[in-house]
Amino acid sequence: MISSLSLAHKRPGFNAKNLEKRLPPPQGRGKPRTKGEGSRRMIENNVEKKQRAVLVAVDTGEYDAQVSLDELEELAVTAGAETAAKVLQKRGGFDPATVIGSGRLSEIAEFCKGDGADLVVFDCELSPAQMRNIEDACGVPVIDRTTLILDIFAQRAVTAEGKLQVELAQLRYRLPRLTGLGGALSRLGGGIGTRGPGESQLETDRRHIRRRIAALQDQLAELEKRRGLLRARRKKEGVTTVAIVGYTNVGKSTLLNALTNAGVLVEDKLFATLDPTSRALSLPDGREVLLIDTVGLVRRLPHQLVEAFKSTLEEAANADLLWCVCDASSDETDEQVAVTRRLMEELGVGDKPMLVLLNKCDLISEAPLLFGERTVLLSAKTGFGFDDLLQKTAAALAPTHRRLRLLIPYDRSGLVNEIMAGGKVFSQEYTPEGTRLDALVDVRILHKVAEFVLHGE
Numbered sequence: 184m185i186s187s188l189s190l191a192h193k194r195p196g197f198n199a200k201n202l203e204k205r206l207p208p209p210q211g212r213g214k215p216r217t218k219g220e221g222s223r224r225m226i227e228n229n230v231e232k233k234q235r236a237v238l239v240a241v242d243t244g245e246y247d248a249q250v251s252l253d254e255l256e257e258l259a260v261t262a263g264a265e266t267a268a269k270v271l272q273k274r275g276g277f278d279p280a281t282v283i284g285s286g287r288l289s290e291i292a293e294f295c296k297g298d299g300a301d302l303v304v305f306d307c308e309l310s311p312a313q314m315r316n317i318e319d320a321c322g323v324p325v326i327d328r329t330t331l332i333l334d335i336f337a338q339r340a341v342t343a344e345g346k347l348q349v350e351l352a353q354l355r356y357r358l359p360r361l362t363g364l365g366g367a368l369s370r371l372g373g374g375i376g377t378r379g380p381g382e383s384q385l386e387t388d389r390r391h392i393r394r395r396i397a398a399l400q401d402q403l404a405e406l407e408k409r410r411g412l413l414r415a416r417r418k419k420e421g422v423t424t425v426a427i428v429g430y431t432n433v434g435k436s437t438l439l440n441a442l443t444n445a446g447v448l449v450e451d452k453l454f455a456t457l458d459p460t461s462r463a464l465s466l467p468d469g470r471e472v473l474l475i476d477t478v479g480l481v482r483r484l485p486h487q488l489v490e491a492f493k494s495t496l497e498e499a500a501n502a503d504l505l506w507c508v509c510d511a512s513s514d515e516t517d518e519q520v521a522v523t524r525r526l527m528e529e530l531g532v533g534d535k536p537m538l539v540l541l542n543k544c545d546l547i548s549e550a551p552l553l554f555g556e557r558t559v560l561l562s563a564k565t566g567f568g569f570d571d572l573l574q575k576t577a578a579a580l581a582p583t584h585r586r587l588r589l590l591i592p593y594d595r596s597g598l599v600n601e602i603m604a605g606g607k608v609f610s611q612e613y614t615p616e617g618t619r620l621d622a623l624v625d626v627r628i629l630h631k632v633a634e635f636v637l638h639g640e
């Protein structure tokens with residue numbers, strides 16, 4: 184234990200501050216441990232004790248590994264763990280057997296065996312063999328970023344569809360990783376990476392899992408069909424939709440709640456929202472739009488998750504306008520917008536009209552450089568910028584209706600019914616000349632009512 188710590192101090196990349204700050208309590212430290220004991224203890228103590236995780240990233244220069252590692256830490260904390268140490272290793276590429284170099288691996292192994300940590304989380308995806316090799320060396324469960332995110336999703340899914348989607352993604356991800364994992368099944372008792380609906384299924388054989396996957400796909404297809412019908416009906420009824428998309432924890436749900444009293448759970452945590460909630464919102468031009476909250480994004484969102492949440496994200500893909508919310512008080516504002524744009528492109532809707540909402544501006548003193556015509560400076564918390572947001576939203580949406588004052592003669596009163604059916608009437612008065620209306624008229628019937636428009640009122 185001591186030697187691993189002092190080594191850690193000397194080695195660049197090992198976050199010594201974290202190691203010092205979050206040292207495990209002295210009892211039991213240095214006690215020899217057999218393989219598997221860690222997981223048993225984890226189950227016993229699961230309720231009152233947080234898992235202590237070593238977080239590992241390899242910097243191959245492909246992306247900003249430090250930022251990604253910091254985000255991994257946030258994800259681990261969200262999943263209920265605490266950081267025991269952070270390790271960043273610069274390498275030309277991943278080691279095919281163990282991802283990181285053998286020297287660094289034995290350092291981490293020593294740290295784990297000395298009771299410094301009971302979980303190792305890798306920022307990159309691990310192959311089944313890599314997972315097994317690292318697990319054998321460290322004697323504690325080893326998971327990767329995808330498993331971690333899936334675990335958070337499993338904890339947070341609320342609706343039937345959300346739960347099915349998470350279970351499907353978990354099973355698909357675990358299936359190839361079950362082969363030959365021998366001892367690994369014993370670790371499926373609890374803790375990060377093992378929660379969620381998949382637990383009982385995982386103790387049975389792969390065939391059973393495959394059957395379960397097929398059943399889940401059927402159920403989801405059924406739900407997706409229903410969702411599709413709903414979307415088609417909305418479209419037919421001419422409902423305009425605005426989807427709130429963006430990075431996790433930027434304030435999407437807070438905004439929906441502030442604008443519509445939706446009562447969606449808001450938390451200072453990643454992935455508070457997994458299921459789309461929609462609420463009606465009135466625009467200044469009198470139009471009503473449907474506002475849809477969506478699942479938050481993270482950088483390098485695992486492909487399985489995009490796949491799993493495709494139907495949910497399709498709500499965004501099918502919207503008439505996107506509100507891309509980002510956190511103006513973060514150093515990562517640009518990256519948050521970029522991640523969202525990339526995902527929209529992946530969904531094939533990169534060219535959809537989009538407003539960029541710079542939220543949490545109550546936390547900043549200067550307006551960010553990003554500011555422009557299609558940008559709104561906003562605070563979901565204080566309400567600052569709401570007027571601007573609604574104005575720009577109305578302007579960004581293709582006009583479907585026009586507000587008009589009309590005088591419809593009684594022999595054409597069929598038109599009044601038509602206006603009511605396709606638009607909205609604000610006031611109606613019966614005069615000797617006919618029905619006077621103040622109404623939002625569907626642009627598709629403008630030609631029919633043009634001669635009855637009252638000008639100059």
Ligand SMILES: Nc1nc2c(ncn2[C@@H]2O[C@H](COP(=O)(O)OP(=O)(O)OP(=O)(O)O)[C@@H](O)[C@H]2O)c(=O)[nH]1
Nearest residue numbers: 431432433434435436437450454455456479563564
């Ligand atoms: N200061 C400040 N805090 C805000 C503002 N908007 C949201 N927050 C806080 O940011 C945190 C995250 O808010 P949520 O609305 O849950 O964020 P979200 O984007 O829906 O997050 P996910 O559902 O996890 O993707 C909460 O603690 C909010 O109180 C804002 O305008 N100003």
Ligand SMILES: [Mg+2]
Nearest residue numbers: 435436455456
């Ligand atoms: Mg939310």
